Amino acid sequence: xxxxxxxxxxxxxxxxxxxxxxxxxxxxxxxxxxxxxxxxxxxxxxxxxxxxxxxxxxxxxxxxxxxxxxxxxxxxxxxxxxxxxxxxxxxxxxxxxxxxxxxxxxxxxxxxxxxxxxxxxxxxxxxxxxxxxxxxxx
Numbered sequence: 001x002x003x004x005x006x007x008x009x010x011x012x013x014x015x016x017x018x019x020x021x022x023x024x025x026x027x028x029x030x031x032x033x034x035x036x037x038x039x040x041x042x043x044x045x046x047x048x049x050x051x052x053x054x055x056x057x058x059x060x061x062x063x064x065x066x067x068x069x070x071x072x073x074x075x076x077x078x079x080x081x082x083x084x085x086x087x088x089x090x091x092x093x094x095x096x097x098x099x100x101x102x103x104x105x106x107x108x109x110x111x112x113x114x115x116x117x118x119x120x121x122x123x124x125x126x127x128x129x130x131x132x133x134x135x136x137x138x
Contacts, residue, residue, distance in 0.1 A: 004035075004044060005061050010054035 003016045017031045035055050038044045043064065046053040059067075076082035090098065 001038065001043060001057065001061070001064060004038075004055055004057045010047065010056040012049070012052050012054055014052070016055075 003019055004011055006019075007015070013028065013032045013035055016035065017026065017028050020026050020031065035044065035046075035053075039046050039055065043058055044055045045058055046055045057064075073079060073082055073086075087095070087098070
């Protein structure tokens with residue numbers, strides 16, 4: 001997947017092979033099998049181009065990472081403990097990124113409830129406090 005994301009365009013088995021061969025020896029059939037497996041799993045789509053296929057990522061790297069984390073987390077028998085352990089492994093920078101992400105998902109913050117004593121004009125006295133569970137006037 002890293003190689004497919006790297007180009008951010010449809011790629012052939014040959015292109016991925018040539019890129020990988022700069023680092024190590026690998027067979028064409030190995031690359032073809034991996035890309036086919038990724039296609040079978042729905043991570044890449046492919047279009048025929050002559051006798052070959054061009055492969056393209058279905059989702060972003062971030063979405064892929066999120067799916068992997070969700071899969072691992074959902075398999076835990078104690079999800080809260082798994083999250084605590086995961087958060088404990090995070091660097092301060094990662095925790096800050098997590099805090100930012102939580103804020104983004106939650107949306108704009110709701111303003112805190114006002115103290116009735118701060119602005120009495122917005123909180124007029126009740127006509128019959130006893131009727132709605134308020135003070136009985138003793």
